[in-house]
Amino acid sequence: MSKAFVFGDDIDTDAIIPATYLVTTDPKELGARAMAGSDQPDFAKQVAEGDVIVAGENFGCGSSREHAPLALLGAGVSCVIARSFARIFYRNSINIGLPVLECPEAVDGISAGDAVDVHLATGSVVNTTTGQKFQAQPMPEFMRDIFDAGGLVEFAKQRLQSRE
Amino acid sequence: MGMTMTEKILAAHVGRDVVRPGEIHFVPVDCVMANDVTAPIAIEQFERTGATEVFDPERIILVPDHYVPNKDVKAAEQAKVMRAFARKHRLPFYYEVGRSCVCHCLVPEEGHVTAGDVMVGADSHSCTHGALGAFATGMGSTDVGVIFALGETWLRVPESIRCVFRGEPANPYVGGKDYILALLGKIGVAGARYRALEFCGDAIESLTMAGRFTLCNMAVEAGAKNGIVACDDTTLDYITEHPGADPHVRDDDSVAEDIFRERRPPVVHQSDPDAAYCETHEFDVTGLEPQxxxxxxxxxxxxxxxxxxxxxxxxxxxxxxxxxxxxxxxxxxxxxxxxxxxxxxxxxxxxxxxxxxxxxxxxxxxxxxxxxxxxxxxxxxxxxxxxxxxxxxxxxxxxxxxxxxxxxxxxxxxxxxxxxxxxxxxxxxxxxxxxxxxxxx
CATH class of the missing domain: 3.30.499.10 (Aconitase, domain 3)
Structure with missing residues (x-):
């Protein structure tokens, strides 16, 4: 069972991981500072393995820093559900295996602290606190291929091998 | 139906007559760049792909600029990773501190991007280089590490938003920064999400290259994939004046080898009059106040x-x-x-x-x-x-x-x-x- 942490619109990468912490690439170290620049700076202390982030429009806007999705993975976040994502953050997340789902209805129907069940394969999101069920936009097929391959590096390995 | 500049550049790179927004293509990359914050992860991911050689040492630009001269031990370690990678792969375009500067100034000044190019940088402000009439976009480190190996990346052809700026500012202090802030004030930080921002109009034509770089630099602040200005005489003059140096590659402290770099000729693309835009925004800058x-x-x-x-x-x-x-x-x-x-x-x-x-x-x-x-x-x-x-x-x-x-x-x-x-x-x-x-x- 995952607990939901709820954030607003336009959560930028400086909120997810402030630049001052970009001197490491270690997910655990970054995870300890996850969301340190947001209105919930103690997020990293409160989040447990498998919890989810629920956010508004344009989640992850700003910098291209991959440290942002890395920090969320390092903090134990199992999925980000948002109304929409900024493009570099979305790409980065798929590339490194942080599940991201677009589902405005779920964003409307989940409050902070609710228990949430996410089935990535089907895109189904269940608020087990209220019993409400939601269906997320399916990940575009091409990105699903990358995600299913285990991320962009694995996908690239296959592409490199196919060249030989 | 015609094509926008952005669509034409991507079509030319994938060997097609036409590409349309929404299509996903594997696109060869002319120039790929990373800095001291983003390169360490890119290098790690490059190595994980199993590639033993980079796709083309001359097309990889590595720039220490964020935390240099090193601000602390951790920053120094990151810069060290990038330097070691450059030496290992004999990358001629690693710019050491003292011969380096902020990557988005260095890349065009050293002639690494020209009109018609596809440029990808592991830095969100890589959209800056669209000022040269190129397709330039920011990506994360993993994407860039994979480009180091493959020399190509997947791109979804973006819809374009046309931003027309007309007039001559009466205020001598008003310029590119004020134009882009005025646009941001109008469309917001998600107003161009996943889209291309194409800047045109007589106010853009009379803008210097510095002003155009400023304009395209902040395209990402509206969520855009790229910003672009058509290549004209101002651009071509800039490109001619900034050929970049032929560098030396050093194996160790004694052996130096001259590299005579390939310089791609600029390829000028204009948007067709019947190109499709998802939105158009018009501004009269005559009375524009600093924003x-x-x-x-x-x-x-x-x-x-x-x-x-x-x-x-x-x-x-x-x-x-x-x-x-x-x-x-x-x-x-x-x-x-x-x-x-x-x-x-x-x-x-x-x-x-x-x-x-x-x-x-x-x-x-x-x-x-x-x-x-x-x-x-x-x-x-x-x-x-x-x-x-x-x-x-x-x-x-x-x-x-x-x-x-x-x-x-x-x-x-x-x-x-x-x-x-x-x-x-x-x-x-x-x-x-x-x-x-x-x-x-």
């Missing part, structure tokens, strides 16, 4: 007259947005006759190495120091709260940079206002946000 983005979003834009009076603690002139000679000269002309206000720090950091040298040659460094400011070697510095001017709680900074998110330049409770270099220089003198005209009265 100021207020805390905590680049889209929270007001007129300078509406925020004049806000007390400041720091003024920063620099960054990939507004750290070029033209920006610094504008500021120096204001500061030549006026000292910085008591208890206000003015920090001037040229973003370009060529322009840093020119400032020294022309005595601008002395103007800044005489006015009571700091003048430093090129670095991203305080723009992202890294070093060289981090803000304390409650402090207010007016900056020529590109982002004013909460905590961007230091403490979470600091406030950042974004403006053009003339407004920032005048504000440093006034000790509060104000316009240069106020100094004359």
């Amino acid at each position: 100021v983005a207020c805390p905590h979003a680049p889209s929270n834009v007001k007129l300078v007259s509406q925020v004049a009076g806000v007390r400041i603690d720091q003024a920063f002139i620099g960054s990939c947005t507004n750290g070029r000679y033209e920006d610094l000269k504008l500021a120096a002309d204001i500061l030549a006759d006026h000292p910085v206000a008591p208890y206000v720090r003015l920090i001037v950091i040229p973003a370009s190495l060529q322009d840093y040298r020119r400032c020294i040659r022309e005595g601008l460094d002395e103007v800044f120091v005489d006015a009571g400011g700091v003048f430093s070697t090129p670095t991203c510095g305080p723009c992202l709260g890294g070093h060289m001017g981090v803000l304390a709680s409650g402090e207010v900074c007016v900056s020529t940079s590109n982002r004013n998110f909460r905590g961007r330049m230091g403490h979470l409770d600091a406030q950042v206002y974004l403006a053009n270099p003339a407004v920032v220089a005048a504000s440093a003198v006034l000790g509060r946000i104000g316009s240069p005209e106020e100094l004359h009265s």
Whole structure:
């Protein structure tokens, strides 16, 4: 069972991981500072393995820093559900295996602290606190291929091998 | 139906007559860039792909700029990873500290991007290079590490938004920064998400390259994939004047080998008259006042007259947005006759190495120091709260940079206002946000 942490619109990468912490690439170290620049700076202390982030429009806007999705993975976040994502953050997340789902209805129907069940394969999101069920936009097929391959590096390995 | 410039560049790269928005293609990359923050992860991911060689050593540009000269041990370790990779793969375009500057100034100045190129940088402001009539976009480190191996990347062809700027500003201090802030104020930080921002109109045609770089630099602040200005004589002159040097590659400290680099000829694309745009925004810049983005979003834009009076603690002139000679000269002309206000720090950091040298040659460094400011070697510095001017709680900074998110330049409770270099220089003198005209009265 995952607990939901709820954030607003336009959560930028400086909120997810402030630049001052970009001197490491270690997910655990970054995870300890996850969301340190947001209105919930103690997020990293409160989040447990498998919890989810629920956010508004344009989640992850700003910098291209991959440290942002890395920090969320390092903090134990199992999925980000948002109304929409900024493009570099979305790409980065798929590339490194942080599940991201677009589902405005779920964003409307989940409050902070609710228990949430996410089935990535089907895109189904269940608020087990209220019993409400939601269906997320399916990940575009091409990105699903990358995600299913285990991320962009694995996908690239296959592409490199196919060249030989 | 015709195509936009962005569509034409992508079509040319994938060997097709036509591409349409929404299509996904594997696109060869002409130039790929990373910096000291993003390269370490890119290198790790490159190595995980199993590739033993990079796709083309001459097309990989590595630039230490964010935390250099190294601000602490951890930053030094990151810079070391990038340096070691450059030596291992004999990359001729690794730029060592002292011969380096902010990546988005260095890449065009050293002739690494030309009109018609596809450029990808592991830095969100890589959209800057669209000013050269290229397709340029920012990506994360893993994407860039994979490009190091494959020389190509997947791209979804973006819809284009046409932004038409007409007229000649009556205010001599109004320029590219004010145009892009005006657009951000209108469409917001998600207004161009996943789309191309195409800038055109007579006000863009008469804009210098510095102004065009500023304009395209902040396309990402609207969520855009790329910003682009058509290549014209101004662009071609710039490209001719910035061929870049033929570097030496060193195996060790004694052996040097000349590299005569391939220089791609510029390829000029124009959008067709019947190209499809998902939106058009028009601006008359004739009466445009300097724009100021207020805390905590680049889209929270007001007129300078509406925020004049806000007390400041720091003024920063620099960054990939507004750290070029033209920006610094504008500021120096204001500061030549006026000292910085008591208890206000003015920090001037040229973003370009060529322009840093020119400032020294022309005595601008002395103007800044005489006015009571700091003048430093090129670095991203305080723009992202890294070093060289981090803000304390409650402090207010007016900056020529590109982002004013909460905590961007230091403490979470600091406030950042974004403006053009003339407004920032005048504000440093006034000790509060104000316009240069106020100094004359």
